[in-house]
Amino acid sequence: MTRAWLVGLALLSGCTTSSATSASVGEFRRTQVGRYQVKLELEPEPPPLGELFRVRATVTLRDGRPVETAKVEVDAQMPQHEHGMETRPRLRPGECDAEDRCKFPDGIYIFDGFKFHMSGDWTLLVHVEGPRGPDSTSLIYRAR
Amino acid sequence: MRIAPLASLLVLLGCPGSTVTEPVRQPGDWSEEELQTLRALRLDPTLPADPTNRWSDDPEAAKLGRSLFFDPGLSPSGAVSCATCHNPALGFSDGRAVSQGVGETARNAPAIPGSQYGPWQFWDGRADTLWAQAAGPVESPVEMGSDRTFFARHVMNTHGEAYRAIFGGGLTQEQLDRLPARAAPGIDPDLDAAWKALSAEDREAVMEVFTKGLKAIAAYERQLLPTEAPFDRYVDAVLAGDPEGGGHLKPAQVRGLSLFVREANCTLCHHGPHFTDRAFHNLGLPGLTRYDPGRSLGALEVLSHEFNCKSPWSDTDRCEELEYLDPSFPDFQQAFKTPTLRNVALTAPYMHHGGLQTLHEVIEFYDELPGESNVNHRELTLQPLGLTEKDRRDLVSFLNALTGDPLPDRLTSPPDPVDASSTPPTR
Numbered sequence: 001m002t003r004a005w006l007v008g009l010a011l012l013s014g015c016t017t018s019s020a021t022s023a024s025v026g027e028f029r030r031t032q033v034g035r036y037q038v039k040l041e042l043e044p045e046p047p048p049l050g051e052l053f054r055v056r057a058t059v060t061l062r063d064g065r066p067v068e069t070a071k072v073e074v075d076a077q078m079p080q081h082e083h084g085m086e087t088r089p090r091l092r093p094g095e096c097d098a099e100d101r102c103k104f105p106d107g108i109y110i111f112d113g114f115k116f117h118m119s120g121d122w123t124l125l126v127h128v129e130g131p132r133g134p135d136s137t138s139l140i141y142r143a144r
Numbered sequence: 145m146r147i148a149p150l151a152s153l154l155v156l157l158g159c160p161g162s163t164v165t166e167p168v169r170q171p172g173d174w175s176e177e178e179l180q181t182l183r184a185l186r187l188d189p190t191l192p193a194d195p196t197n198r199w200s201d202d203p204e205a206a207k208l209g210r211s212l213f214f215d216p217g218l219s220p221s222g223a224v225s226c227a228t229c230h231n232p233a234l235g236f237s238d239g240r241a242v243s244q245g246v247g248e249t250a251r252n253a254p255a256i257p258g259s260q261y262g263p264w265q266f267w268d269g270r271a272d273t274l275w276a277q278a279a280g281p282v283e284s285p286v287e288m289g290s291d292r293t294f295f296a297r298h299v300m301n302t303h304g305e306a307y308r309a310i311f312g313g314g315l316t317q318e319q320l321d322r323l324p325a326r327a328a329p330g331i332d333p334d335l336d337a338a339w340k341a342l343s344a345e346d347r348e349a350v351m352e353v354f355t356k357g358l359k360a361i362a363a364y365e366r367q368l369l370p371t372e373a374p375f376d377r378y379v380d381a382v383l384a385g386d387p388e389g390g391g392h393l394k395p396a397q398v399r400g401l402s403l404f405v406r407e408a409n410c411t412l413c414h415h416g417p418h419f420t421d422r423a424f425h426n427l428g429l430p431g432l433t434r435y436d437p438g439r440s441l442g443a444l445e446v447l448s449h450e451f452n453c454k455s456p457w458s459d460t461d462r463c464e465e466l467e468y469l470d471p472s473f474p475d476f477q478q479a480f481k482t483p484t485l486r487n488v489a490l491t492a493p494y495m496h497h498g499g500l501q502t503l504h505e506v507i508e509f510y511d512e513l514p515g516e517s518n519v520n521h522r523e524l525t526l527q528p529l530g531l532t533e534k535d536r537r538d539l540v541s542f543l544n545a546l547t548g549d550p551l552p553d554r555l556t557s558p559p560d561p562v563d564a565s566s567t568p569p570t571r
Contacts, residue, residue, distance in 0.1 A: 050421050052464050080524070086423065087469060113467065118525075119412055
C-alpha cells in the first residue's frame with residue numbers, strides 16, 4: 001500500500017467525512033470522484049474488539065455492474081490516535097490466469113486479518129484502481 | 145499497517161466530533177449505552193479453545209501441570225518454582241517490583257488468572273500461548289535457571305508415572321543414563337555444546353518431554369480463571385432492573401465505576417470481561433531507568449519463537465494472529481500489554497516495571513501524566529484528568545471491587561507434597 005494515496009485520501013476526506021459518515025458499513029456509497037460504488041461489510045459485525053475479523057468490499061460501477069478486475073486496498077486507522085492497525089490484512093486471492101491477471105467474481109474482495117485493538121472511531125479507507133481510474137472513499141466506524 | 149503522516153491526520157483531527165450533549169447523569173444512573181459497556185465488562189469465564197495444545201483441557205494433564213507449577217525441583221537450584229513468582233495468595237504475582245528467581249528479572253511478575261484469554265503472553269507479547277510462555281522462565285538464567293534436559297529428566301524421575309499415563313513414551317532408562325545433567329541450545333556456550341553433542345534421537349526425546357511438560361503446565365494455568373467479584377454481582381443486579389445494584393458496591397465504588405467508564409475513560413483500553421483490550425500501549429511511565437523496546441521487539445520475537453503456533457511443536461497450523469501481525473507497527477515502541485484489572489488489588493506493585501507502589505499511585509499517574517515518554521510518544525488519547533482527591537480514592541475503591549472470590553484450594557496448592565530433595569542441585 002503506498003503512502004501517497006493514504007495522504008491524499010485523508011486530505012480529501014477531511015471534515016467533509018463528518019457529513020458522509022452517515023453512510024455505514026453494509027451500504028453502497030459513492031467513491032470520492034464518483035467513479036465507483038463501494039460497499040464494506042465487516043464479518044462478524046460488530047467485530048469483537050481485539051479480535052481478528054474480515055472485511056468484504058464489493059465494488060461496482062455507478063450503474064451497479066460489478067468491477068471484477070480492480071486493484072482494491074482497504075485500511076483502517078484511528079486518526080485521533082495517529083495510528084493504524086497492529087495487523088497487516090491480506091486480500092484473498094481471486095481467480096487468476098497464467099499471466100496473473102486476477103478476477104474477483106461479482107466484484108467481491110475479501111480481506112482477512114483486520115483488528116480493532118482499541119475502542120473508538122476508526123476510519124475505514126478504501127482505494128480502488130479500476131477500469132475508470134483511481135478513486136477512494138472512507139467511512140467512520142465506531143468500535144466498542 | 146502504515147500510517148499517513150501527521151500533517152494529513154491533523155486535518156482529520158480538526159474535525160468536530162459528535163457535539164450532541166448528553167444529560168449529566170448521577171453515578172449509578174446508567175444510560176442504555178453505558179449499560180452495554182457494563183454488560184461487556186461483566187465476567188465471562190468462557191475460555192476459547194487452545195488448538196496449539198491438544199492436552200489443554202485434559203484434567204490429568206492439568207493435575208500434572210499443577211505439580212510441576214509448584215515444584216522447585218525443576219530448577220537446578222532446587223529453590224525456584226513457578227509459584228515463587230506467581231504466588232496464589234498474591235493473585236499469582238509476587239509483591240515485588242521486579243522478580244527474584246535465581247537472579248533478578250527485568251520486569252514485574254503479572255497475574256496469571258485472566259492471562260489465558262489473550263493471544264499474547266508476557267508484557268511484550270513475545271509468546272503466543274501459555275505453554276510457549278512457560279519455556280521462558282524455565283530456561284531463563286535469572287528465573288528458574290534450568291534447561292530442557294534438566295527439566296525433562298526431572299519430569300521423568302519425579303512425575304514419570306503421571307507423565308506416561310497422559311502422554312505415553314517419555315525418556316527410556318538408557319536415555320536417562322546417558323543424557324548429560326544439563327544441555328540446551330542457546331543459553332550459554334557449555335549448555336549449547338552439550339546439546340550439540342546429543343544424538344538427534346536424544347534431542348528429539350528431550351524436546352518431546354519438555355514441550356509436553358510445558359503443555360501440562362498450561363493445562364493447569366487454564367483452570368486458574370478469574371472468579372466473580374462484587375462488581376459482577378452489581379452489574380447483574382443493575383441489568384436485572386435494580387438501580388441499587390443489590391448493594392454489591394458501596395456508594396464510593398459506584399462513583400469510582402462511573403469515573404472509570406465516563407470522565408476518566410479507562411474503558412478505552414480496559415474493556416471487556418477481563419478489563420483489557422489485549423493490545424499494547426506506551427503510557428510514557430515515569431521511573432523508566434533504561435530503554436525497554438516492549439512490543440516492538442516482542443512482536444518480532446513471537447514471529448520467530450521456537451515454540452510459536454507455527455512451530456512443529458504446536459498441535460495446529462492455523463495461526464491467524466501470527467499471520468496478520470504487523471511487527472513494524474510504529475506505536476509498538478516501548479508499548480506494553482494492557483493488563484487485566486481483575487484482582488488488581490492483590491498484585492501490587494504495578495506496571496511492567498513495578499514502578500508504581502499502590503493503586504493510588506497508579507490513579508495519580510493517570511491523573512497527572514507527569515513527564516513524557518523517552519521514546520516515541522505517550523499514547524495520544526491519554527490526557528490529564530483533573531481529578532479531586534475524592535475522585536482518586538473512589539477510583540481506587542472501585543478497583544478493589546474487582547477482587548474475585550478465592551479460587552478453590554485444589555487449584556492454589558500442589559496436589560501432594562513434592563519431595564524436592566530427590567533432585568540434588570547440580571552445577
